[in-house]
Structure formats: C-alpha cells, structure tokens
Amino acid sequence: MKRKVALKDIAKELGVSTALVSYVMNNQEEEKGVNKESALKIREAAARLNYRPNQIAKSLKTNKTHTIGLIVADIAYRFTTGVTRAIEAEAKKNNYTVIFGSSDESNKKFHELANVLINRQVDGLILVPVENSEQEIEYLQKHDIPFVLIDRYFPGLDANMVAIDNYKAAYQCTAHLVKTGHRNIAFVNYKTTLFHLQERNRGYRQALQDNGIEPQPGLVIDVREKHLEEDVRKGIKQVMALNPAADSVFFATDILAIHGLKNINAMKIKVPGELGVLSFDESEAFELFSCPVTHGRQPIEDIGKLAVTTLLDLVANNKVKRRIVLESDFIKGKSCGE
C-alpha cells in the first residue's frame, strides 16, 4: 500500500500549519475562526491530494474509536442475521462501525472475542452471552466497560439489556395450543442453564397448569446442543409412541422447529391433522412446509436498534441503567388447526 496522504502533506503543500488543516477538515472553521479563503484552499488541496483522515490516529488522540463490538452466539441463527443487520444500520446512522465475532456458543471463544474487541478499544459492546459467561460479564462491569446484553441475560446480574419476555411469550404459545384443542402438548427445548430458555419452560408449564392440564415429564424433550439432530429425532419418536401420544409439539426455537419438522415430514405425520405444531421463533424455511407454521416473532429490529441507542447513551454518559423487555408477536398459521 502506498503511503497515505496525511494532514502534514496538505499543510506542507500550502505552507500552513497542520492545526489549520485539522480545523477545516473537522468543519470547525467557524468556531476556530479560520479565514474563508484559507479554508477553501485547504479543502481544495485535500480533495486534490485525496486526503483521508487516519481514523487510527484520530482514535488514539480522542480515545473514541466510534466502533461497537458485537458478539453473537452463532451467525447461522436467523436471530443473528436479523439483529446484526439492525445493529449495523443503527450504528451507521450514528457514524459507528461494527466489529463482529461469533462465539459459536463457546464460553472460551466468547472470552477470547471480548478480549480482542476490548484491546481494539471498541467504545462499547453488544453481547449475546453464552452459557456460564457470568464471570466475563462481571469482569466488564468491574472495569466499567460499557455493554448491553441482548436476547439473553442473567437474572442475578444487574446489567443493561434488551430482550423479550420469554415466559410470557411461551405462555401465550402454549395457551394457543390448548385453545386449539390440544392437551398432550410436547415441548422441545435445549438442555441448558440459559435463563431465557428456562423461562420458556416455565411459561409452558404454567400455561398448562392454568388450563388444568398436569404437565407430563414424558412430553418434555431435552435436546443436547451437540446432539441436536439425534435428540430431536428420538424425542419426536418418543412422544409419538406414548399412550396417549402427543397431539401437538411446541418448539422452543426456530432451529429446533426446523429439525423437528424435517422429522415430522420424514415420518409422514400430517400437520395439523395428526399433530399440531408451534414454533417460538420464525424461519424462512417454514414457508416451504406443507402448511403455514404458527409461530412467535421477536421484534428483532427493535432489539438491535434499542441495543445500539442504549449503548451509545451509555458511552456518552455512563449512568444509564436500562432493562428493556419487549413484547413478542404471534403469527397465526395453520399448523395448530383452527
């Protein structure tokens, strides 16, 4: 790469000081009382020499990188692509750039990534925390590093966050299955300590109880993340072999639903005729299924946008404390019957 044109070069070209050039390049000619003609000359020379301010040098001086670090759980999740897009758009609106990395649900990677981003002096972090990452979060708090958690959070930690009410959403989903005539409602969820997913369990159970249905342990399928395909397959088989068999399945995430529906297809089970299906999150894939899949929908754009605005408030004035809980939508398809 050729050496870049620096402030100094423009200054030398015109026989003025770098200070003057700096003022003009930052549009401070008014406050700093720069002569109009000088400003014009400087602008002209900057354009002619194709000057591009070195953000690195700028950052070093101002101690602001205008960069947000984003750690997502897995780039393949629909939630991730949606929220990343929203974050990027909102960041750009505020003249911020996003540096991004994926933890792939690994606590080690999460820690390493946080380190890398902090060393790069990002102004703040937006995080989808992984299982057992409380320590890392506490470290950030202790060191006054501005951050916002999204999607997931830890009830014991008093951190800024933007998420949905998972309990309520799961409650509503389950209640809908009951209302559409189902009583043997299976529930497929990851086997995890992540609070937001446990909240979905709680919502499921409570909705059943409130409708006079005793939760059946046999209808709850715990899926190990590492054995996703296997556990979903076995789980579906299992609940269909019960007596009485499951009359519906509630999937706690879109990924689980996709794998579940694949198996349901393979087993030639009719939806909604033989089995009602409901997914917590949506997926583009649902559109190719034999019938429209009823599902919840998180306000992903809002989550991303609010995460950025909260973070930027935090960066500007670190007194902010916000725990934003959003409502999630419910999209009626035909997979639960009428």
Add this chain to the structure above:
Amino acid sequence: MKRKVALKDIAKELGVSTALVSYVMNNQEEEKGVNKESALKIREAAARLNYRPNQIAKSLKTNKTHTIGLIVADIAYRFTTGVTRAIEAEAKKNNYTVIFGSSDESNKKFHELANVLINRQVDGLILVPVENSEQEIEYLQKHDIPFVLIDRYFPGLDANMVAIDNYKAAYQCTAHLVKTGHRNIAFVNYKTTLFHLQERNRGYRQALQDNGIEPQPGLVIDVREKHLEEDVRKGIKQVMALNPAADSVFFATDILAIHGLKNINAMKIKVPGELGVLSFDESEAFELFSCPVTHGRQPIEDIGKLAVTTLLDLVANNKVKRRIVLESDFIKGKSCGE
C-alpha cells in the same frame, strides 16, 4: 470507562523505562537481551495491573491493524453467513479481526462502506462487489489497496478473486434436468448485469443447445430484485400457462428457489410429478419442502478460507495475482424425478 493501564504505568510502577516493558510484552526479551529477573518482574506487574496493550496505538506505530474489512451483499443470504463464518475463522487463525458491513446490493452503500473501512486502516478488503461497482474496484487498484473479490467478479478487471465457475455449474444443472427427461426447462434468474449471474444464463442456454433443445425466450424469467416476490409469482404462473407448459424450473439462486417453491406450494403443483425443480444454491429451507430439492452447492468454506489466505499473502507481499476458480458440487435430491 476508567483510564486504561498503559505501558507507562507499568514502567513507573517498577522504575524502569517503557522500552523494557515493551520488549517483554512482545516476548522479545531474548533478542533484546532483557534480564530474566526484570522480565519476570514486568510480567508480574502487567498481570497484577491487568495491562492490555492498546491496539490502536500499536497500529498507528506499526501501520498494521491486523484487521480485514469485509463487504457482503446481503447478510440474509446463506452464502453470506457461510462465507462470513469461514472468513472469520480463518482470520482468527491468523490473528486477524474482521470488520464487516453489508451493501444491501446498493452501489452507494458499497462505496460508503469501502470508504469507512479504508479510513479505519484495514490491512485489506474482501469484497462481494455489487452491480456497477467497477469504478470502486479500479479506485482500489489505483491506490494499491489490497483486496480480493469473492463470489462475483468483472471479466474486464484483472483483480484477485475467488469464485466458482458459474457457467459450468449452470451447464451441469441444466444438463441434469435434460437427462431426467425434461425439455421445457424454465430458468429463473435476476435481471442484472452481474457477470456471474449472466454466466449462469450462458450455461443454461449452452446446455440446452448441446442437447438439441432450442432455448425458448418465453421460458426465461427475469426477476427484478426490487420486485422479487411479484416477478417470481408472475413468472411461475406464466411458464405454467404456456403451451406446452414448463415441465421443470431451474432457479439461479437459493432465494429465487425459495420464493418459487413457495408459489409452487401455493399453486398445489406436485414436485417432481408435474414439475421438476432444481436450485443453483442450497438452502436450509429445502429440507422442509415436500421432497428433497436437487441443487448445486458452492464450496463456501473454501471460498472464505482462500480469500483470507490470498489477502494475507497480498498484504505481506503485494505481488500476488490469483484468480481462483473452484468447482461446485451437485446434490441429487428427488425434485427432478429419476
């Protein structure tokens, strides 16, 4: 954010110079002949004070940011998530970070993003160029900014690139449809000047001709990106209304295929019975379709990996010229019949 611990602070703490600390922190104690005891003391103090080197300052001095700028076309594409993940992984292996942005197929955004990334002094760029971005590419070349194009490229520009042979892949796909007994093969593609997509048209036509089938203009559906849903819907209706009607459809991208299949579902057309279907790229969504969709598969991981290694070679020694053309796979489903 609290003021960070700097080299200076460690130096002051121990009453030594920053140079010594710097040598130790960069593991150069051997070459620079630092006393073992001093090194130990320095390491201990660094750990105790929780020193984190300021990458910004480092970059300013070394003129290397260890950062790759990545501009993708749209974060919602499967190609994007796959290739981004591969790029990120390979970058990390080489101690590089990825800064990333999405052009959303807009030339203006593409230009702005390139600017932002260059100002941030990325060491190099990996680009999925958009329509009419030749100028921007030429600008990069003129200014010796290291970059690698992926997925798409311009035949007239002699740039480093990693992509598949779109002509050949499309040829093979079309030939497969012929071999499975189809003769009225519709082709759905974007209406675009992008070379890689035109190559798919060329492959389609040539395969037909080589099999003694005269290409029918009425079977080719041009989809405007801005009117994706509408044009796909009308297009499918149109080719099914022909006399003779289309007996199969070849979709030039996964997104087109998803929208096509959605309509095929809605129109209750049986696949492969009434209509053969083939998609150029794969999608997770295909797994929920009533039958496994036959499709091409790009070696996405290889593309990402090779893009990074090529770029890093380029950064290290700017004499590299590489035009890497990879083969694409073909996954036989059941959507074309036997």
Add this chain to the structure above:
DNA sequence: AAATTTGTTTTAATCGTTTAAAATAATATT
C-alpha cells in the same frame, strides 16, 4: 590500569492526529 567486551537499560524520535495556549498580523480606538 586501561581498553574491550558483554549484558542490560534508557533516551528520544516517531506514527497522524487534536487542541489549548501563544504568537502574529491587521484593524480599530483612544
């Protein structure tokens, strides 16, 4: 004892900006 060698550490300039304070020039006021 002086000179040399070896081992260890410091000095100081530099990267490209920003910015408060000082300096200079031009004009207005007395």
Add this chain to the structure above:
DNA sequence: AATATTATTTTAAACGATTAAAACAAATTT
C-alpha cells in the same frame, strides 16, 4: 502614535505504543 481589539495562524504537547541508537555498568581481556 500608542494601545486595544479582533482575526488568523502557529507552536508544541499529547495520545500509547515501537525501536534504533546511545548510555551505562559489570565483567573480561590486554
């Protein structure tokens, strides 16, 4: 004409690191 005011520009230190060159100290050789 001396002084004050205003307009414009420059100086120089700083951000936090790197690194060649110089400096110092101790040990070895002459």
